[in-house]
Amino acid sequence: MVSRFEDEVKPASQASATIASMAVDVRRPVLCDVDELVRINIDTWRAAYAGIVPQTRLDSMDPDAYRLRWTENVTTGRPGVEFRVAEVDGRLAAYAIAGPYRSQEDAEPEVVTGLAELYAIYVDPPMQGRGAGTAVHDAVLRVLAAQGNDEAALWVLVDNAASRRWYERRGWRADGALSTWSAGDRQLPELRMRRSLGAASAEREA
Numbered sequence: 001m002v003s004r005f006e007d008e009v010k011p012a013s014q015a016s017a018t019i020a021s022m023a024v025d026v027r028r029p030v031l032c033d034v035d036e037l038v039r040i041n042i043d044t045w046r047a048a049y050a051g052i053v054p055q056t057r058l059d060s061m062d063p064d065a066y067r068l069r070w071t072e073n074v075t076t077g078r079p080g081v082e083f084r085v086a087e088v089d090g091r092l093a094a095y096a097i098a099g100p101y102r103s104q105e106d107a108e109p110e111v112v113t114g115l116a117e118l119y120a121i122y123v124d125p126p127m128q129g130r131g132a133g134t135a136v137h138d139a140v141l142r143v144l145a146a147q148g149n150d151e152a153a154l155w156v157l158v159d160n161a162a163s164r165r166w167y168e169r170r171g172w173r174a175d176g177a178l179s180t181w182s183a184g185d186r187q188l189p190e191l192r193m194r195r196s197l198g199a200a201s202a203e204r205e206a
Contacts, residue, residue: 036092044122086132094123094132098140104179114150145197158189171195
């Protein structure tokens, strides 16, 4: 499931002027990023999913558990999975995770040849509107394209309208597949979106 916080809410002219005055740098995460990644992870969930995911699920997010997971992500990683973070004027603002497509047992159709997946994009709520979400989005898509994938997919909650609009503006389209995500005692519907990676630069990152 993809989670993010709307990071482009200003009028286009204002947003462009704001972004132009800031330095957005994308890189791989390192161990000293872990505490900030945990905070962004939890804060973004609570901001983006308030009123969608049961509040008890949001309140029960355990920083220690997330810290263990992020430490493993940074130090060990997972086969084929790519992590990128974005800094805005030196402040960690967003991250994205992408890799091989993960089949969903309850999803149809599941034709996944040449398909990669955008697992998550998280943007620190106070840092929205600075281009960090777009920066990590574009960076991981370039990596997926360079790996030889033809398309990318993502899963997003049906009720997460802000995220769906954000992805649509970047070329993602729902393909008709549906799945269900369990949030405590609630079953929340997700839809799958896809986009071609042909528009993403196939240049390999340093």
